[in-house]
Amino acid sequence: MAHTVNAARCNKCGQLSYPTHYYCSKCNATEFSPIPISGEGTLLTFTRAYALSLDYEQLYVTFGIVQMDQGVRATGQLDIQEPVLGMRVRATVGPVRDIGGRDVFGLRFVSVFPDAAAVESDQPALSASPSAS
Amino acid sequence: MMDHLEAMLRPPKLDMAPYPAKHILLANGETMVVRSASLDEVDVLLDAIDPLRTLDRDFYDVVGARLYAELLGWKRHRVRNEYCLVGVIDGELAGIVNGRMFDEKHGISYHTLTLKRGLRIGAHLFASKMEHHIEYLGQDEVWIVAESPIGHRRWMIEYPLQQKFSIQHELGGAPSWVLTRETYFKAKSRLVSGARPVPAHLLEKSYPIRKPDLRTMLIQIGETLEAKL
Amino acid sequence: MRDVVIVGAATTQFGRAQWSLLKLMAEAAHGAITDAGIERKKIDAVYVANMGSARNNRQAGIASALVDRMNLYPVAADTIENGPASGASAVKNGFLAVASGMYDCVLVVGGERMQEVNNFEATEFVSYLSHRFAEYIYGITLPALAGMFARLWMQKYGVTSEHLAMVAIKNHANALLNPASHLKMPIAMEGLLHSPDSAMNNPFVADPLRFFDCCPVSDGAAAVLLAPADLAKNFKKTPIVISGIGQATDTQAVHERPDPTVLTAVQTASRKAFAMAKLEPKDISLAELHDAFTILEIAQSEQVGFFPEGEGHLALERGVTQITGKLPINASGGLKAKGHPVGATGVSQIVELALQLRGEAGKRQVKNPRHGFALNFGGFGNNVVATILSKGA
Numbered sequence: 243m244a245h246t247v248n249a250a251r252c253n254k255c256g257q258l259s260y261p262t263h264y265y266c267s268k269c270n271a272t273e274f275s276p277i278p279i280s281g282e283g284t285l286l287t288f289t290r291a292y293a294l295s296l297d298y299e300q301l302y303v304t305f306g307i308v309q310m311d312q313g314v315r316a317t318g319q320l321d322i323q324e325p326v327l328g329m330r331v332r333a334t335v336g337p338v339r340d341i342g343g344r345d346v347f348g349l350r351f352v353s354v355f356p357d358a359a360a361v362e363s364d365q366p367a368l369s370a371s372p373s374a375s
Numbered sequence: 376m377m378d379h380l381e382a383m384l385r386p387p388k389l390d391m392a393p394y395p396a397k398h399i400l401l402a403n404g405e406t407m408v409v410r411s412a413s414l415d416e417v418d419v420l421l422d423a424i425d426p427l428r429t430l431d432r433d434f435y436d437v438v439g440a441r442l443y444a445e446l447l448g449w450k451r452h453r454v455r456n457e458y459c460l461v462g463v464i465d466g467e468l469a470g471i472v473n474g475r476m477f478d479e480k481h482g483i484s485y486h487t488l489t490l491k492r493g494l495r496i497g498a499h500l501f502a503s504k505m506e507h508h509i510e511y512l513g514q515d516e517v518w519i520v521a522e523s524p525i526g527h528r529r530w531m532i533e534y535p536l537q538q539k540f541s542i543q544h545e546l547g548g549a550p551s552w553v554l555t556r557e558t559y560f561k562a563k564s565r566l567v568s569g570a571r572p573v574p575a576h577l578l579e580k581s582y583p584i585r586k587p588d589l590r591t592m593l594i595q596i597g598e599t600l601e602a603k604l
Numbered sequence: 605m606r607d608v609v610i611v612g613a614a615t616t617q618f619g620r621a622q623w624s625l626l627k628l629m630a631e632a633a634h635g636a637i638t639d640a641g642i643e644r645k646k647i648d649a650v651y652v653a654n655m656g657s658a659r660n661n662r663q664a665g666i667a668s669a670l671v672d673r674m675n676l677y678p679v680a681a682d683t684i685e686n687g688p689a690s691g692a693s694a695v696k697n698g699f700l701a702v703a704s705g706m707y708d709c710v711l712v713v714g715g716e717r718m719q720e721v722n723n724f725e726a727t728e729f730v731s732y733l734s735h736r737f738a739e740y741i742y743g744i745t746l747p748a749l750a751g752m753f754a755r756l757w758m759q760k761y762g763v764t765s766e767h768l769a770m771v772a773i774k775n776h777a778n779a780l781l782n783p784a785s786h787l788k789m790p791i792a793m794e795g796l797l798h799s800p801d802s803a804m805n806n807p808f809v810a811d812p813l814r815f816f817d818c819c820p821v822s823d824g825a826a827a828v829l830l831a832p833a834d835l836a837k838n839f840k841k842t843p844i845v846i847s848g849i850g851q852a853t854d855t856q857a858v859h860e861r862p863d864p865t866v867l868t869a870v871q872t873a874s875r876k877a878f879a880m881a882k883l884e885p886k887d888i889s890l891a892e893l894h895d896a897f898t899i900l901e902i903a904q905s906e907q908v909g910f911f912p913e914g915e916g917h918l919a920l921e922r923g924v925t926q927i928t929g930k931l932p933i934n935a936s937g938g939l940k941a942k943g944h945p946v947g948a949t950g951v952s953q954i955v956e957l958a959l960q961l962r963g964e965a966g967k968r969q970v971k972n973p974r975h976g977f978a979l980n981f982g983g984f985g986n987n988v989v990a991t992i993l994s995k996g997a
Contacts, residue, residue: 261738261857287864289751291810294743295728301532305748307859315859317739327759338742346741400799402806402816404792493789495805495815502804524722568801
């Protein structure tokens with residue numbers, strides 16, 4: 243079964259929101275239809291985080307906020323070695339966390355122009371994590 | 376002259392290259408000298424570790440007791456090919472790391488004990504220990520186990536180490552992890568710091584080693600003073 | 605509404621607690637009661653601020669448990685959980701209870717014992733503040749949200765890593781003057797950023813934020829005792845007036861904010877507090893801001909209204925926010941160095957202001973303060989409480 247991450251489209255006025263709220267922020271209606279977050283968008287900001295929960299065995303995870311061309315914004319993980327503010331990215335869905343032994347699926351953004359991104363390197367570019375949060 | 380029985384009890388030693396001292400500028404503006412400790416200095420190290428052996432905080436008791444035993448074993452010539460590096464700030468002991476050569480090509484990391492916390496001294500000293508095994512002792516691999524979650528996270532993930540569960544590390548416990556030459560040189564620019572040579576006046580100030588004031592040390596580590604003093 | 609004053613204030617040592625959470629809280633409460641010079645049977649109600657006792661300390665119903673620990677029965681008791689803004693929220697609720705006339709003597713205690721769990725669990729626990737489905741599942745942490753915020757802020761206003769380090773250096777220096785602070789360690793620019801050893805000394809936690817840009821994980825408790833102004837003469841210390849309180853909320857998922865660099869709840873809560881106090885930012889003598897991350901002190905100093913947009917870091921550069929400056933910020937050491945026991949933080953900010961306004965802040969005393977401002981920032985700015993305290997006439 244294909245996994246999706248859904249935004250909510252208001253059945254009355256068509257307003258998209260993500261995440262879902264009880265009332266439509268535009269018309270106050272309460273009925274919505276799921277719309278998968280997909281396609282391309284623009285990277286608004288990002289961070290490479292080293293102080294992670296124990297669930298993660300990686301040195302770091304890169305997080306970003308993306309303005310989707312669909313109209314909504316979303317937070318997700320970036321599969322991009324050297325992200326740049328304003329770069330074009332594409333939404334994919336994949337495992338993002340292991341919670342209680344089960345993979346949880348969510349948004350993973352990749353570069354639309356992988357060639358333009360910096361060369362892949364197995365050497366982490368930045369420094370290490372401390373023990374404090 | 377050593378008697379015959381004592382000579383039998385003392386293990387034959389491999390040649391061990393010295394660790395050249397280096398200095399590191401810390402976040403608080405102080406300079407830490409990292410250098411090897413000599414057998415003559417073991418007593419002051421034991422004295423500093425002694426009160427930590429019963430400190431049930433962040434595995435200080437396990438690490439303290441085992442490090443104490445390892446250093447005593449070294450002093451009495453009962454552990455083969457052991458070395459000890461110390462971090463010293465203005466003559467005061469800030470941390471201790473030790474390990475030994477298992478054979479020419481394989482090293483064993485023993486312990487990392489930080490007496491002054493909050494300045495990443497443990498991370499600096501662990502990196503110095505890896506530097507010693509690979510660059511100065513000329514070894515291919517260092518075998519490592521962690522005894523605390525912080526240690527596990529720091530060493531296994533930051534370097535990152537490889538699993539080598541076929542080897543039983545001589546500290547017992549969890550299966551071994553391995554730092555190879557290749558991993559070390561990849562991680563070196565990120566994790567190994569310090570400059571050489573140490574200016575003479577700085578090096579001089581690192582002798583003799585003073586143990587930190589017990590109260591200051593325990594406040595640093597965060598233990599209850601009432602329980603220990 | 606009746607005017608409400610602070611008649612007692614106290615804090616425990618922040619850092620790593622020797623005691624259980626309840627004993628920590630009781631110690632702070634006892635301090636405030638003693639400071640006020642009253643008998644504890646005068647207390648009508650207790651508000652307890654805490655975020656994680658059920659998870660981290662295996663104790664739910666912490667307000668009832670504290671009443672029991674202190675033999676305060678049959679007082680009314682409520683637990684207030686509002687994330688990192690729990691402390692100021694509890695003070696606000698205590699204020700309302702006294703102002704309304706329902707109670708005459710209210711004890712507000714905030715406390716947290718975070719170091720009962722390891723740092724990874726503490727990070728995980730605090731990350732529960734993020735949106736469960738749109739943020740938490742990705743492994744988002746509060747430092748990660750702050751890192752994304754810092755990247756935007758630094759780019760927009762030309763703030764550098766050196767500016768962030770200046771906040772940390774200032775607050776570490778202030779904490780050295782505060783006996784209750786967690787981190788008593790001076791830090792210096794060279795070792796933080798400019799030495800070849802800096803990458804190891806001060807590594808990235810969530811770039812561009814580094815280790816020394818983040819507050820420590822602390823244990824601690826703080827308490828204040830509130831009473832109506834007309835009964836203040838029954839207490840031994842100079843009463844300090846709670847002159848303004850403002851609170852506002854914002855989206856839980858940070859990405860839903862139209863401009864993620866605008867902390868709308870900070871702006872709204874501050875504006876409301878100033879309106880209630882009939883004061884303006886220029887009237888404030890000192891401020892305690894929520895510097896869980898260094899970037900937040902700079903951002904909040906602008907969005908509260910102390911400095912024009914994009915000039916917070918310039919004021920910092922000029923020394924305006926030093927204890928001896930025109931507007932001292934985080935004279936206590938702030939969350940950065942005094943420490944951040946989550947539930948205690950908001951109460952401890954108010955304790956600091958009360959001590960400063962009474963002239964009892966010792967070596968970190970700000971000269972002749974009239975009005976103090978505290979900003980307690982919950983989640984990543986999705987629930988913010990601003991409080992203004994004033995010296996009585």
